[in-house]
Amino acid sequence: MTLRLFWKLVRLLMKERMEYRGDFFLAIAAQIISYTGDYIIIWLFIQKFNHIAGWTWPEIALLYSISLFTYALGAAFSFVQMRDLEGQVNNGTLDALLVKPVNPYLYLICRGFNLGYIAHLVVSGSVLIWALTALDLEWSAMQIIYLVLTIISGALIQTGILTTIGATSFIWVRSGFLFNLFFKIKDFISYPLPVFGTFIQILLTFVIPFAFINYYPASFLLSRDTMLLSDEVMWLVPLMGPLCCLAGYRFWMYGVNRYQGAGG
Amino acid sequence: MKAYIMFGVKSFTKQMSYRSEVWLRLLGNFAVIFIQAEIWKAVIGSGQVDGVSAQQMITYSIINTLMLALLLHRMSSQVDGSLKSGAIASELTKPLSYPLFLLSSGLGSSGYQLVFTVIPSLLIAWFAFGLIPPASGLHFAGFLAAIGLALSISFLLGYLISLIAFWVMNHFALDWMLGGFITIFSGTFLPLWFFPEAWQSAAGWLPFQFLGYVPAAVYLGTLSVTETMVLLVKGVAWSAILLVIVHKLWKKAVRRLVIQGG
Amino acid sequence: MSIIEVDGVTKTYRQYKRFPGLLGSVRSLFTRQYVEETAVRDISFSIGEGEAVGYLGPNGAGKSTMIKMMTGILVPTSGSLRVLGNIPHEKRKQNSREMGVVFGQRSQLWWDLPVMDSFDLHKYVYRLPESQFRSNLDFCTELLSMSSFMQKPVRQLSLGQRMRVEIAMSLLHEPRILFLDEPTIGLDVIAKDQIRQFLRTVNEEKKVSIILTTHDMKDIEAICSRMIVVNKGNLVYDGSVSHLRNQLGNEQRVTIDFRFDPGTIETPGLTLIQDNGVRKTFLFERSHTTVFECVSRLAAQYPVEDASIETEDIDSVIRKLYQQLDQKERERREIG
Numbered sequence: 073m074t075l076r077l078f079w080k081l082v083r084l085l086m087k088e089r090m091e092y093r094g095d096f097f098l099a100i101a102a103q104i105i106s107y108t109g110d111y112i113i114i115w116l117f118i119q120k121f122n123h124i125a126g127w128t129w130p131e132i133a134l135l136y137s138i139s140l141f142t143y144a145l146g147a148a149f150s151f152v153q154m155r156d157l158e159g160q161v162n163n164g165t166l167d168a169l170l171v172k173p174v175n176p177y178l179y180l181i182c183r184g185f186n187l188g189y190i191a192h193l194v195v196s197g198s199v200l201i202w203a204l205t206a207l208d209l210e211w212s213a214m215q216i217i218y219l220v221l222t223i224i225s226g227a228l229i230q231t232g233i234l235t236t237i238g239a240t241s242f243i244w245v246r247s248g249f250l251f252n253l254f255f256k257i258k259d260f261i262s263y264p265l266p267v268f269g270t271f272i273q274i275l276l277t278f279v280i281p282f283a284f285i286n287y288y289p290a291s292f293l294l295s296r297d298t299m300l301l302s303d304e305v306m307w308l309v310p311l312m313g314p315l316c317c318l319a320g321y322r323f324w325m326y327g328v329n330r331y332q333g334a335g336g
Numbered sequence: 337m338k339a340y341i342m343f344g345v346k347s348f349t350k351q352m353s354y355r356s357e358v359w360l361r362l363l364g365n366f367a368v369i370f371i372q373a374e375i376w377k378a379v380i381g382s383g384q385v386d387g388v389s390a391q392q393m394i395t396y397s398i399i400n401t402l403m404l405a406l407l408l409h410r411m412s413s414q415v416d417g418s419l420k421s422g423a424i425a426s427e428l429t430k431p432l433s434y435p436l437f438l439l440s441s442g443l444g445s446s447g448y449q450l451v452f453t454v455i456p457s458l459l460i461a462w463f464a465f466g467l468i469p470p471a472s473g474l475h476f477a478g479f480l481a482a483i484g485l486a487l488s489i490s491f492l493l494g495y496l497i498s499l500i501a502f503w504v505m506n507h508f509a510l511d512w513m514l515g516g517f518i519t520i521f522s523g524t525f526l527p528l529w530f531f532p533e534a535w536q537s538a539a540g541w542l543p544f545q546f547l548g549y550v551p552a553a554v555y556l557g558t559l560s561v562t563e564t565m566v567l568l569v570k571g572v573a574w575s576a577i578l579l580v581i582v583h584k585l586w587k588k589a590v591r592r593l594v595i596q597g598g
Numbered sequence: 599m600s601i602i603e604v605d606g607v608t609k610t611y612r613q614y615k616r617f618p619g620l621l622g623s624v625r626s627l628f629t630r631q632y633v634e635e636t637a638v639r640d641i642s643f644s645i646g647e648g649e650a651v652g653y654l655g656p657n658g659a660g661k662s663t664m665i666k667m668m669t670g671i672l673v674p675t676s677g678s679l680r681v682l683g684n685i686p687h688e689k690r691k692q693n694s695r696e697m698g699v700v701f702g703q704r705s706q707l708w709w710d711l712p713v714m715d716s717f718d719l720h721k722y723v724y725r726l727p728e729s730q731f732r733s734n735l736d737f738c739t740e741l742l743s744m745s746s747f748m749q750k751p752v753r754q755l756s757l758g759q760r761m762r763v764e765i766a767m768s769l770l771h772e773p774r775i776l777f778l779d780e781p782t783i784g785l786d787v788i789a790k791d792q793i794r795q796f797l798r799t800v801n802e803e804k805k806v807s808i809i810l811t812t813h814d815m816k817d818i819e820a821i822c823s824r825m826i827v828v829n830k831g832n833l834v835y836d837g838s839v840s841h842l843r844n845q846l847g848n849e850q851r852v853t854i855d856f857r858f859d860p861g862t863i864e865t866p867g868l869t870l871i872q873d874n875g876v877r878k879t880f881l882f883e884r885s886h887t888t889v890f891e892c893v894s895r896l897a898a899q900y901p902v903e904d905a906s907i908e909t910e911d912i913d914s915v916i917r918k919l920y921q922q923l924d925q926k927e928r929e930r931r932e933i934g
Contacts, residue, residue, distance in 0.1 A: 084715055102510065116520075116526055
């Protein structure tokens with residue numbers, strides 16, 4: 073998988089979208105409405121109760137925006153591709169991928185690179201920027217680098233988890249509902265984790281690393297103490313993404329091997 | 337009538353093939369209820385806010401989460417599928433009413449959800465978080481009526497979206513929009529009584545409140561008997577209005593199909 | 599030199615058992631059982647460079663499974679398999695540069711973009727030099743007469759046009775082997791003809807080895823000199839097309855026009871199957887005499903006006919092969 077091939081794919085994907093540009097922009101508008109709805113409901117909630125576990129509206133907005141922004145980045149490379157894998161395995165279209173001289177995982181995620189997530193990025197990106205200015209933080213170069221790195225890492229965590237779920241379709245044939253479960257569990261990180269007690273924090277730190285997507289980075293940026301990780305390890309947080317992504321990739325390749333019947 | 341029952345049974349049994357997902361569904365519902373329960377406990381604590389306790393809010397969340405599994409507004413992809421594949425032609429030539437066909441298959445899968453997801457989830461949630469009984473027998477009767485309204489309004493909204501998709505050809509975008517409105521105005525997560533004044537009256541004018549807020553509020557008895565009656569009548573009125581709109585639109589849609597050949 | 603070596607290859611699949619009924623569905627929430635199914639059973643053959651081989655068999659005979667194993671998509675459960683000297687799934691990437699694969703109905707084309715864009719992407723995926731890409735594309739465009747729809751979006755193409763595009767695409771990187779899984783299924787006669795002719799040219803002039811699965815015997819007759827027949831996972835025939843015909847197609851239909859109705863005719867070797875008075879049709883079973891001998895013997899005894907001899911078409915030869923196999927199996931089952 074070369075960069076040249078990736079850019080060629082992106083050019084074709086854009087051209088394809090522009091074939092139905094009316095549709096495309098309608099979908100973007102619809103998603104903007106939908107995600108604005110999500111923000112509004114949290115905003116209404118905080119209008120009433122002022123804070124959740126001591127986190128105020130701009131802080132919650134920051135937390136939620138990092139979650140949504142990294143989801144959009146990660147999902148653009150993985151969600152639809154992984155969700156549709158089940159169907160591709162069933163009707164055999166995946167086979168065509170396996171006779172190409174490319175890495176099947178990289179080709180699949182890039183071939184399906186989804187420009188539609190621009191809506192998520194617009195909504196969450198603007199709220200993110202608003203939240204950062206409203207919070208009146210003191211910015212050092214280190215913090216800016218940290219924020220950028222955690223966003224990349226968060227996107228990689230989301231990709232890694234979605235990839236892992238997608239890979240199960242090689243094994244169980246059906247993976248559809250696991251994606252549904254993913255979104256339900258991901259809802260935990262829309263709120264500050266201390267709300268949910270110790271067990272959930274341990275679960276989302278050590279079992280499914282959702283907490284590394286937004287809770288830990290946001291806590292460190294806002295100088296809030298967390299129960300499980302101290303300030304000294306904050307630079308370990310951005311490592312979680314590459315790790316997760318690699319694990320997901322390995323599992324996916326294991327799944328392909330199983331699909332091919334090469335042991336396992 | 338028998339044919340429609342058959343469609344319902346068919347879609348019930350079709351859902352059977354998803355049965356390995358039952359565990360995951362139960363887990364998913366548990367997670368959603370857990371999240372909301374913890375949030376309500378965190379913000380309300382052991383006291384009350386506006387006369388509502390955390391325990392009441394937990395019951396509110398359980399009802400809303402489980403009702404979401406029963407609502408019928410998600411048929412647009414089915415309609416869109418048969419529109420694009422051309423199967424709609426054969427569906428229209430059958431001596432059946434197309435909307436009733438959709439309704440019965442929707443009810444069939446809701447029936448499946450009721451048996452395999454909602455009831456087990458309800459028992460689990462009852463055990464794990466506690467469930468307040470309905471305010472009174474009368475309120476429970478009102479609750480059942482409200483569920484009937486939720487089903488009918490969700491079906492009509494979904495059907496409306498499907499029909500608009502005959503022209504817009506993008507049911508996906510319309511679904512997202514509907515979803516956005518439902519998120520805000522149905523009160524599924526945040527009950528309307530916690531809304532600021534202006535938002536509350538806006539939500540009161542819209543049909544979305546019947547998909548979540550109304551049944552749960554009636555069950556909990558947070559509304560007076562007259563308020564409840566007014567709301568239920570409003571719900572019937574919304575059903576009637578939507579029914580007229582979809583009826584008109586359906587006629588136009590069929591004409592469009594006939595002229596353009598699908 | 600052989601480019602494909604298949605030696606004792608077996609492939610079994612594991613399939614989950616479903617329990618019927620409502621009670622069964624509750625049961626399958628708690629238990630899972632599976633059954634093993636053998637799609638390919640102990641098959642061996644080898645294919646030489648430049649050969650064109652038809653791989654055929656009824657539905658579910660394990661044709662696609664075999665193609666998938668040869669292309670490195672699936673791994674055999676047992677046995678050894680080498681394509682271009684490599685174990686296909688281990689050297690998947692390396693082999694894929696030397697292989698073209700066409701999967702009948704499962705298109706990889708960009709539905710909403712002009713055909714040319716799909717070709718263009720292929721150039722990047724296979725990292726082809728512009729000159730090689732151009733000349734191969736021109737060759738295919740001309741022989742498959744694709745120039746009229748090169749700039750049309752794929753969704754507007756007919757099935758035949760789409761298949762031509764798929765085949766052209768599979769040849770742009772100059773593969774040494776071309777695998778085709780049912781390339782002519784669902785096409786009209788003209789499209790079929792054009793594709794057959796093209797494949798023959800590619801095989802003869804470019805020396806590309808071809809392995810194709812099909813249900814249409816005419817594909818095999820037009821393109822392949824050799825065929826491999828499989829049934830229920832087993833290899834049941836491997837040899838030339840004409841040899842199979844000789845082996846099984848030993849029936850010929852003889853229609854004789856008499857000047858006047860000769861009444862009942864007794865001739866050894868000929869069986870009357872249709873009697874229209876002056877026109878009688880016989881079935882000739884090849885034995886020690888030839889059909890000409892029989893007819894001339896007849897002409898000596900009776901007033902023969904005209905005679906025509908019809909050889910059985912290959913379709914019915916194959917049908918007969920399958921029927922024989924079924925028969926054998928039934929007998930085996932009855933004995934066992």
